[in-house]
Amino acid sequence: MARALAGTRLSVTLVEARDDVGDGTSKANTALLHTGFDATPGTVESRLVARGYDLLGDYAEQTGIPVERTGAMLVAWTTEEVDALPGLMVKAEGNGYRDTELLSADEVYRRVPALGPGAMAGLSVPGESIICTWTTNLALATDAVARGATLVRGARVTAVTPGAEYTTLHTSAGEMRARWVINAAGLGADHLDAQFGYGRLTVTPRRGELLVFDKLARPMVPVIVLAVPSSRGKGVLVSPTIYGNVMVGPTSENLTDRTATGTSEKGLDFLVTKGRALMPALFDEEVTATYAGLRAASNHDDYVIDLDAAARYVLVGGIRSTGLTSGMAVAEYVTELLSEAGVDVAERDDLPPPPRMPNIGEIGVRPYQDEQRITADPDYGRLVCFCERVSVGEIRDAFDSPIPPADLDGLRRRTRVMNGRCQGFYCGAHTAELLAEGVAR
Ligand SMILES: Cc1cc2nc3c(=O)[nH]c(=O)nc-3n(C[C@H](O)[C@H](O)[C@H](O)COP(=O)(O)OP(=O)(O)OC[C@H]3O[C@@H](n4cnc5c(N)ncnc54)[C@H](O)[C@@H]3O)c2cc1C
Numbered sequence: 001m002a003r004a005l006a007g008t009r010l011s012v013t014l015v016e017a018r019d020d021v022g023d024g025t026s027k028a029n030t031a032l033l034h035t036g037f038d039a040t041p042g043t044v045e046s047r048l049v050a051r052g053y054d055l056l057g058d059y060a061e062q063t064g065i066p067v068e069r070t071g072a073m074l075v076a077w078t079t080e081e082v083d084a085l086p087g088l089m090v091k092a093e094g095n096g097y098r099d100t101e102l103l104s105a106d107e108v109y110r111r112v113p114a115l116g117p118g119a120m121a122g123l124s125v126p127g128e129s130i131i132c133t134w135t136t137n138l139a140l141a142t143d144a145v146a147r148g149a150t151l152v153r154g155a156r157v158t159a160v161t162p163g164a165e166y167t168t169l170h171t172s173a174g175e176m177r178a179r180w181v182i183n184a185a186g187l188g189a190d191h192l193d194a195q196f197g198y199g200r201l202t203v204t205p206r207r208g209e210l211l212v213f214d215k216l217a218r219p220m221v222p223v224i225v226l227a228v229p230s231s232r233g234k235g236v237l238v239s240p241t242i243y244g245n246v247m248v249g250p251t252s253e254n255l256t257d258r259t260a261t262g263t264s265e266k267g268l269d270f271l272v273t274k275g276r277a278l279m280p281a282l283f284d285e286e287v288t289a290t291y292a293g294l295r296a297a298s299n300h301d302d303y304v305i306d307l308d309a310a311a312r313y314v315l316v317g318g319i320r321s322t323g324l325t326s327g328m329a330v331a332e333y334v335t336e337l338l339s340e341a342g343v344d345v346a347e348r349d350d351l352p353p354p355p356r357m358p359n360i361g362e363i364g365v366r367p368y369q370d371e372q373r374i375t376a377d378p379d380y381g382r383l384v385c386f387c388e389r390v391s392v393g394e395i396r397d398a399f400d401s402p403i404p405p406a407d408l409d410g411l412r413r414r415t416r417v418m419n420g421r422c423q424g425f426y427c428g429a430h431t432a433e434l435l436a437e438g439v440a441r
Contacts, residue, residue: 001182001316003140004331005338006147008345013178014141014149015171017156017188019406020413022137024186026324027413028261028293030210030250031242033057033067034325035127038229041094043302044333049322050096052329053127056136059328062354063139065132066242066361072128072224075108075278076121081228085123088228092125099126114220114281128224132242133324134413135357138403140327142355145402152176153406157185160195162311180343182314182334187258187296189317201304201317205258205294208250208321209267211275214421217246217285225278234321236274238282243388243416244362246282248275254297263290288421295320305330307337314338355402358394360416367391384434385427387420392434399438408435 002014018024033056036049060067076082085102092100103122109115111122145151155173166177183192190201218240227235233252241247251267268290276283298304298318303326307314314334319326339345359366367373367380368389374381379393398405398414405411408418408431417431418424424431 001184001331001334002144002149002151003147004328004335005345006144006149007347007351008335009348010343010345012144012149013176014144014151015155015157015169015176016151016153017172017185019154020410021141021151021153021403022134022413023410025293025296026133026137026186028291029133029321029324030208030237030239030247031131031133031324032072032224032239033129033131034322035092035097035125036095036322036325037092037097037100037125037127038088038234039095039322040301041091044305045303045322045326046095048303048326048329048333051332052326055328055332056131056325057129059139059354060131060136063135063143064357064359064364065135065139066359066363067129067131068240068242068361068363069127069129070223070240071124071126072226073103073108073111074123074125074226074228075115075119076123076228077118079120082121084228084230085121088123097125097127100124101126111223112221112225114279115225116277116280123228125226128226130224130240130242131324132361135360136324136327138414139355139357142357142402146352146355151403157192157195160192162196167312180312180314180338182316184316184319186319187294189296189315190298193315193317196308196311196313196315198315201315202299203258203317204297204299205255205260206297206320207253207255207260207267207292207294209253209263209271209292210247210249210290211268211271211287212241212289212291213246213248213282214286214288215244217282218244220279220282220285221246236271236278238275238279242361242363243419245288246285248278248282250293255294258294261292261294263292267292286421288423289419297321303330305333305337307334307341309341358397358414360414367394384430385415385417385420387422387426388416388418390415390417390427395431395434395438399441404438406439408432411435411438
């Protein structure tokens with residue numbers, strides 16, 4: 001939204017509580033670019049996911065956000081699940097997605113031979129893709145800043161005082177005044193909404209835990225393997241990742257603690273049991289990481305996007321398990337709502353080109369593979385992280401970028417450093433040194 005609105009004549013400030021952009025739910029998801037085939041037709045979410053799929057797909061091409069068009073396959077393991085597949089095709093059509101195809105058991109095993117025994121049929125969804133969520137967040141924020149938005153990090157909005165002309169935001173970094181406020185606070189959206197006098201939304205942090213397998217497992221999973229959704233949720237998936245790994249997850253557990261992003265023994269046990277049944281051979285490979293994210297689920301069955309013209313306030317809440325895909329479409333929709341409310345949101349004709357992001361995906365050429373680049377600048381040939389093949393040049397570039405990292409985790413999201421199987425055993429000291437130098441710059 002900051003990027004979209006910074007493309008108009010409005011003056012935009014992006015106020016972020018944490019020390020980095022994309023450090024909330026957006027950093028820890030399953031990173032699928034969803035077609036929206038299984039959304040509930042007619043909902044705002046269904047419409048915005050389908051639109052966001054196209055918008056983000058195009059934007060990824062312009063900016064170099066890594067995307068792999070792997071496709072997905074739902075696998076039915078019971079007769080009940082086989083019977084549900086035709087209904088899912090109809091649902092997909094209701095969401096405007098017409099490319100699904102029923103698959104026989106033989107075809108299911110031809111596509112993913114490593115699946116465990118007992119698969120009875122499948123449904124292919126060729127448009128489902130994997131994407132780099134970290135680069136997506138960073139590209140959009142970098143673009144917003146290039147278009148003139150001011151980014152204020154480390155500023156948590158704690159209270160709001162409405163005024164006739166301006167709303168005053170009281171933040172941990174001081175006061176700010178805004179003519180319009182857009183509340184896109186994710187897990188904190190209901191608390192901020194209450195500051196505007198509303199009580200229409202209660203956010204429930206819904207934890208999703210995931211297992212990440214070593215890169216040696218990647219050839220076993222050429223497509224995203226999805227469960228047939230049921231009343232109990234979407235189920236556990238097995239997916240390739242954009243960094244060349246395989247992941248299994250996520251769990252789905254309602255919590256009360258909005259900071260509980262740690263994994264649990266119960267969650268990981270569940271994933272091991274489920275995952276082993278889906279793909280036993282995968283569990284002969286090594287798990288190199290686990291992580292968890294919190295979906296901002298709410299007491300509504302849809303996104304809650306609403307503009308209050310009198311208060312000059314927009315709520316964008318309950319963006320639960322599809323917001324990576326829908327984000328650009330949410331921005332487009334909010335821009336339309338502002339236009340209807342009389343705000344001038346005509347796009348400027350002097351916009352800078354979108355940023356070209358460093359490639360941290362396995363799909364394109366990485367700097368360590370690029371002889372010409374290394375010849376021009378040997379720092380791209382000096383590796384720091386051997387597991388993920390991250391060079392000194394990339395770390396230097398991250399600190400020279402318009403939104404430099406504030407800490408090790410931010411550096412990891414920009415470069416993949418310390419993201420590999422050795423967990424930083426080999427590169428930890430060197431990375432810490434480069435981090436200290438970079439932060440001190
Ligand atoms: C396990 C899991 C799997 C998922 N898989 C997918 C997927 O495959 N595909 C997909 O499209 N989506 C997926 N999602 C959903 C997607 O990640 C989210 O919908 C999306 O990240 C939400 O983005 P957001 O900007 O609304 O929230 P956030 O990324 O949480 O951003 C909100 C920001 O607001 C800040 N903030 C909060 N309160 C305040 C305050 N008071 N003052 C200032 N700043 C504040 C936070 O620090 C945060 O940075 C998944 C989510 C999870 C948890």
